[in-house]
Amino acid sequence: MTTSYEEEERHLHQTKAALERQLDAGIHYDGMLYDHSQRSIARLQQANYHDIQAVFDNPYVRRIDVQYAGEATPEMLYFGYRNLRVDGLPGGAIMDWRSSIATLLYESDAPTLSYVHNGHRHNVTIVTKRVLFIRNGHLDRVEEYGTTSTPDDTSVMVYQALNDRSTSLVDDIVATIQPEQHRLIQSSPTTTLFINGSAGSGKTAILHHRMAYLFFSDDEREGLNPAACICFSSSRQMISATQDLVPRLAGVAIRQTVLDGWMLQQVNTLLNKNYRLDDQTIEHALTKPFYREAITLKGSLHVIPLLEHIAMMIPQKAPDLVAAIYHIFNDQEQLRTLNMGILAPDELAQLYRPWPTDQTIIDGVRLPWSRLRRQYRIFQEDLALIYYIVLLLAEQSPPQFDHIFLDEAQSMSPLQFHLLTLHATNGSMTIVGDVMQNITPWAGITSWQQLTDQLPATRYQYETLAQNYRSSYEIVQLANHILLTTHHVGNSAAISHHYHPLEAMARHREKPHLTYAPQKGLMIDALVNHLMLHVETYPSMAIITKNAKHQTQVWDDVRDHAEKRGIRVVNGIESLTRHDLRGVVMVPIQQIKGLEFPVVFILDVDDHWYSFKHWWHGYELYIATTRAFHQLYLYHQRPLSPYLTEAMPYVTSTTTEPQPRIMTRPDTPQGVPYRLDERRQMLDHEHRTFLHDMENTMPRSDWNGQFISAPLKDDYGEESWA
Template sequence: QMFIRDSSAAETAPLPAGAGAGARPAVVPAGGLLEREIERPRSGPMRDIVATIQPEQDEIVRAELSVSLCVQGAPGTGKTAVGLHRAAYLLFAHRERLARAGVLVVGPNRAFLGYIAAVLPALGEFTVRHSTLADLVDDVTVGGADTVEAATLKGDARMATVLRRALHDGLRPPTGPVAVVTRAGRWTVGEEEFTGLFADAAAGLAAGTFRYAIGRERLAGRLANAVRVRAEAGGNFPTDGAVRTLARSRAVQGAVEAVWPKADAAALVRRLLTDPQLLARAAADGMLDADEQRLLLAAAPPGGARTARWSPADVFWIDEARDLIDGTGGFGHLIVDEAQDLSPMQCRALARRCADGSLTVLGDLAQGTTPWAATSWSAQLAHLGRPDAHLEVLTRGYRVPAEILGFAGRLLTHIAAELTAPTSARTAPGALTLLPTSDVAAAVTAEVARARTRSGSFAVVAADADVAALAVALRTADLAVDELRADSTPSRACLVPASLAKGLEFDQVIAVEPAAIVAGEPHPRLGLRRLYVVLTRAVSELTVIHAEPLPAALHSPVPAAIDPSPGRIAVDVPIITET
């Protein structure tokens, strides 16, 4: 049952049930191991939740190593648990192979990684690497920022083609012969033969047979071998070692440099963003229009290639360029959480790190909160290099009580109408409280004081811009809690910016000013998705404190949120009515 509480009242009163077709049944579940384990109070980082793994989840965990999976999971369906237990299972079943190739878990930020860090060690696995996307390219210093428009464009999959064209733009066919002088004599490779060697190497590069740097080495080796043929015709027979030395000689390297120059990833990206002519050539044939080219040139980071203040989106341009030049090492299996938020260029960065392995993709399209968030898994999986990955859909939730899931579910028709509304396997009467107030800070401090008297974890979640003021109010009331940052780990009592709430869970959540959370995003739909994330972080209780009217989307008819399992008792989850 949902409650609405007047901040001046001492008692909690039930919100009158709304009449009409919008109301949906809820159920009161019986007790059991699952309920007891989920409802056991939390004290900080995510714990091993093997006791809560359900049959439909276990099937995903035990899928073959060769199978790439995508798990579309509604809040509380256990997709993160599935991913972590899949890592442990695969390491157990394929220990020798994965010991060599490795397993990588990628999360959205360090706070999330800190939250899940203890799970695999608790299962006996200590070799899995945990990383954010940015940490995969941690030698590129981020010091700048793009506009939303520029960041979205830089994350577009077309940028991979633009970068490849820019790199290949530096190739120049030979314009003369190559003369090589050694102690044994002087030999000349004619322009026509050199051009043929160059054309063969360029064709292999264009076909993707090898990377740019390997192509350069091959050309040098072929050129040195051409000199060897001439030497042998004259009665000199250089050893293989001498030919390798010749390939590294000043004469051969100089000839190669003129037609196939060395490339540096950061320098290439910097030049592409500052050279209109190069960008125009790389963006030809309708790849980018004039407005898009101007937007990229305007988003060039200040400084040189070594001192540039790169933006987060630039990092993945550099990573793409490095792969084009030198290639990228990979893992035997990669697990990526919150994958719906990745740009196509970020997806490509992950795809090349499991090119010879398999992939487990975890996410929820309804929780996509970046401007470039995926709208379909088919497109996202194509960017991840796994268009044939098997899609699993989890809609039966265990963590979020039906009362809370039903309330948050009112947003689904506005943020992801194509998704099946999730159901909940458990209820918690009184789990949801709406608290309208004229003094948000006072209401928050009162709720924090109340939460401190209970066991388990709690979090105050607010719009990013409101966190600092709430921190001051709580300190003033001698109720200071830990302020969660992108590089910290959640504790038992946290003040959480809405942008960092994704993937976390707390026994009690105090959600502050939903309208401000929505307004904190660049687009209303993204704001509603952010709010959906915030409203689905609670395991036992959700209190929504607001001075502004609740977003209109929360007045929508509630989708079915209750698991209609046999033997459960139906109760009403009403429509909000406010006066």
């Protein structure tokens, strides 16, 4: 009897043979190219040719057999990344995973389902459902979950896919899309879709699969134009990890950029200037309540009426519009006059920031105004304010997008979201994020209501995802402990409203490893030893630091120790390429949001870097722990972070002590061993004795410089004079 694997292996061989014949045949035209119909046929042939090239090694990922009423035998359907119709192809065609009939793949496991095609509903009976794991043109395995399947069978399929993860690049989930994810991917693009997804819930993958779905066109619907859409990512590192995903899923590309960088570009375009963003904000200044409150105010909607008053005071032909705006910001009397009761006095004081003329720095952050103006810089927290005023004074309408996609939206301020709505045609947006991962609450949002209140209730849809598909059960347990501790420390209404523990899958691995190393060198030695354990199995790994300052302190030692063991570590403090993400990288927490790695190492999880003094430190530790698929390592030199002091049931704890080196005493014939610290004491004693002898054997002279004598020592150590 032929097994399902043998059957699918034979089918794959036949499929690749048919595709190869089509590629060898190339593109042929019947008729002259100036004929309209022939040009249309040529374009279709060329598109089909390129589609075959793109999916040749992995032509499909799923199969279902459906039984139509009145038909004698079931129809066998294969689904992949493109619609392919090739002569000699088994079954005649491969269906696109975004087609209407593909809804049968992602619905419940009930034996009878229906789908809508060309306005007609078709009822079918599902005979077989299979997931086909094909790697580099070879069939790896077949997972079957037919009509007799249970939810556990589907879970096993997901477990296998997760266990195979060995790279940090965001991968497609076409083979394992779950019903709740499929529903969000296919949600209507005519309104704004908000998705609050917990760490590891697949919200970034959903966002990119939604792009591919909305760009899809067939005889039933016309997709969005990718050139008329834009995607905002959290960092350049995240763009590197996802930039090939949509082209692989949809065969088209979309512009991906960072929100602050895009707004700065718009300011420069509208003003024909070359301003740069000053984001050199010293972290300790952000811990000052006044400064945090000022940033929160600048990102709120309360300042909009005041900004409109400021815009009316700026000359239309100002040679330097940004300088004119800052001039008003720095004039306390003028601000008070323009305020007209819009802001309270204490809020106005937060908006007003005097500028020195010398080289001092206010609060450890501010550059002198004269230097700022000379270097054409805009402070990061002022960018949204300035862009809003520039739009008010612009003679042209802001650019419009058919759809805006935004990842990690928790870091976006309400004012930034308001600006995005001015660029979204009919409010068509997809916004994903997780309020529990906002590590800069003063600059972002603490509640989704800060964004949803800006839209009519009928113009948005809000969804939540709590299931973690990324990390092992043991890692999720530790992450939930950190999250719960942070919840108690923060103890705010916003945190309480959004507190949702992760729902873990029963995918078990080792407990996270917690290593105490009392010295920096010992910690790095332990880190490199753990890297060596996994570098062959999982070449893609991440070493996570608290911030840029912390990374600078440990980078040289980590790089040097790793290189001695043959491991190359890439410094990801600025940016990372897709090639870098396939190896070992060191990245601060701020730049690692959205990324994921098979193995993660977190340095210095102590009460210095992660303290109760600032409750968002718990969010930072939560983000770091939830980057790992399979294995997590944590290290500390100082006393353990209070977020982890009660986490011992969830970790395997070890201590690395300095091992005394055993040497051989050279002055004994037997070579008596002794410890290195004893040898050091002996050498130190000999050194002090030598200095004492040198002092007492220096020539002596009287007050007028005449040489007297030098002291000598007899066998008993007493001085004698010659």
